[in-house]
Every structure is written in structure tokens, then in C-alpha cells.
Amino acid sequence: MKVQYPQQFSRCLTLFALLLCVITLASCARQRLTAFEQGAEFMDYGDYPRAIEKFKDIERREGGSLAVCYNLGVCYQDMKDWEQAVLWYEKALEYDPRDGDTLVNLGLVYLEQGRDVAALARLKQAADVEKDRAYPLVAMALYHQRRGEKDKAMELYKQASKREEKSGYLWYHWATLYETIEQNQGQAAEAYERSIEYDSTNPAAFEGAARAYYRLNNWRKAVQHYDFAIHLQPDKPKLYVAAADALIKLERYERAVQYLWNARGLKGADEKDIARRLLEIYPKLTEQERARLDPASKESSAGGNNE
Numbered sequence: 001m002k003v004q005y006p007q008q009f010s011r012c013l014t015l016f017a018l019l020l021c022v023i024t025l026a027s028c029a030r031q032r033l034t035a036f037e038q039g040a041e042f043m044d045y046g047d048y049p050r051a052i053e054k055f056k057d058i059e060r061r062e063g064g065s066l067a068v069c070y071n072l073g074v075c076y077q078d079m080k081d082w083e084q085a086v087l088w089y090e091k092a093l094e095y096d097p098r099d100g101d102t103l104v105n106l107g108l109v110y111l112e113q114g115r116d117v118a119a120l121a122r123l124k125q126a127a128d129v130e131k132d133r134a135y136p137l138v139a140m141a142l143y144h145q146r147r148g149e150k151d152k153a154m155e156l157y158k159q160a161s162k163r164e165e166k167s168g169y170l171w172y173h174w175a176t177l178y179e180t181i182e183q184n185q186g187q188a189a190e191a192y193e194r195s196i197e198y199d200s201t202n203p204a205a206f207e208g209a210a211r212a213y214y215r216l217n218n219w220r221k222a223v224q225h226y227d228f229a230i231h232l233q234p235d236k237p238k239l240y241v242a243a244a245d246a247l248i249k250l251e252r253y254e255r256a257v258q259y260l261w262n263a264r265g266l267k268g269a270d271e272k273d274i275a276r277r278l279l280e281i282y283p284k285l286t287e288q289e290r291a292r293l294d295p296a297s298k299e300s301s302a303g304g305n306n307e
């Protein structure tokens with residue numbers, strides 16, 4: 001005897017079958033990733049310990065290579081393990097002594113270690129090798145910027161912009177230099193905007209632009225850019241607090257309170273600082289709400305003040 005199912009049930013079975021096929025295909029595609037691609041995927045997600053494990057396993061089984069050693073250097077650099085980063089970048093240079101990215105990153109790690117002479121030597125070498133890219137010159141500018149040599153850093157950023165104008169990396173770091181010069185906050189905001197134009201995935205660029213706009217008393221622009229930064233980094237409490245400060249300037253107390261409470265629930269939030277801000281806002285918010293309840297009294301009070 002043939003079993004008949006309702007039409008709706010048949011559709012559900014069809015959808016379930018399609019879903020099962022999609023899941024199976026996705027699983028197969030993941031299994032087809034090479035060990036190197038899996039390591040790169042872990043890096044993309046910031047899972048550096050698993051990426052390191054994967055790349056070291058490749059080195060043990062297949063031997064080293066420029067790409068494997070370079071990626072290990074990047075993992076350790078992002079984890080701020082400078083000694084291991086140096087070790088792997090130097091190994092990468094054994095495979096290609098003129099690889100620009102490795103030379104730049106090694107120079108930046110040397111700079112973190114306080115090895116200024118070695119850092120500058122590597123960065124100059126990278127600039128000679130990569131004559132069309134902004135990256136090495138930006139790294140050299142960072143070197144001089146950290147040493148307080150702002151004029152030299154500014155000159156190098158200008159040179160880098162002639163090589164590769166549409167570089168979010170260039171404009172972001174150039175903006176950080178402008179930001180250190182009090183009278184150049186407008187140029188800092190402009191440079192951060194250029195960085196965002198070429199790379200809209202960098203939360204630090206939105207945060208930097210927000211800081212510059214705040215100093216320029218452009219509170220609305222500051223809030224707007226803090227919101228973008230929060231969208232990209234929703235677990236960073238200081239972004240909510242900074243946005244709340246700009247909202248207070250706009251007398252948007254209710255929204256400022258919401259941001260502070262959001263910050264309060266995040267790891268690493270400064271509870272005492274947030275509590276202090278809330279205690280400062282609540283009386284102002286109460287005054288606002290009273291004025292809404294009795295607008296006539298607010299007008300009368302304003303009229304009396306004008307007299």
C-alpha cells in the first residue's frame with residue numbers, strides 16, 4: 001500500500017533534503033582545504049595558537065618555506081611575542097632575503113624590542129626592494145614618529161603617498177601623526193576619513209576620526225564614527241564610554257546612559273569610572289525629564305533669565 005503525505009509535509013521533506021545537501025557540501029569543501037589554508041583561516045579569525053600549531057605541523061612534515069615561516073612570524077607578532085616573531089621572520093629571510101613584507105615586519109618587531117639601529121637597517125632594505133609600495137616608507141615613518149622626529153616622519157608619509165596614494169594603511173598612520181599635533185586635528189580627521197575610504201574594515205580608523213572630531217567640537221560626527229567603530233568592535237568598552245562623552249556634549253543624556261550601561265556589561269570595563277559618569281548624568285537627565293513634563297515652567301524660567 002502506497003503511503004500518501006500531505007503536500008505541506010512533502011515540501012518540508014524537500015527543504016530538509018536540500019539543507020542536508022548544503023551542509024554536506026560545505027563540510028566536504030572544508031575538508032578539502034589544505035593544511036596551509038586551514039592555518040590561514042585560523043589567522044583570519046585571530047585564533048593564533050591553532051594557526052601556529054597548524055603551520056608548525058606543516059614545517060615538521062613538509063619542511064619550511066617562506067610562506068610558512070612568515071605566517072608564523074605574523075602570528076607571534078600579533079601575540080606580541082617578539083622573540084619568537086624575530087626567530088620566524090629571520091627563518092623566512094633564509095628562503096628569500098629580499099622579501100619586502102618580511103623585512104618590514106622584522107624591522108617593526110626590532111623597533112618594539114628597542115633595537116633601533118637594526119630596525120632602521122631592515123626598513124631601509126625593504127624600501128630599496130619595494131620601490132613602488134608605500135608599506136616600507138610608512139614603516140620608516142613610524143620609526144621616526146616613535147622617536148619624536150615628526151618632520152622626518154611627515155616627509156616619509158608624503159613620499160609614501162606618491163608611491164601608493166590609495167592605501168588605507170598609509171592614511172591611517174599618517175593620521176596618527178597629525179593627531180599628535182594639536183593644531184592639526186582637522187588634517188587628522190581628513191586623513192582618517194581617507195583611510196576609511198580605502199579600508200572600511202579598520203575600527204581604529206573610525207575611532208581615530210571620532211577622537212579628532214571630538215577635539216574639533218564636532219560632537220555629531222564623533223558619535224557617528226564611534227558608532228561605526230562599535231559595530232566593528234562591539235566588545236570594546238572604551239568606545240561606548242567615549243561615545244557617551246560626545247552624547248553628553250549634545251545633551252543626549254538618555255542615549256548616553258544607554259551607552260554607559262552597555263559598556264558596563266563588557267569585559268575590562270572600568271566600573272568606577274562608568275559609575276562616576278552615570279552619577280553626573282542622572283541629575284541632568286532628571287532635569288530634562290521634568291522639563292518635558294512641565295514645558296510651561298521651562299519657558300517661564302527661560303523668560304525670567306532673559307529679563
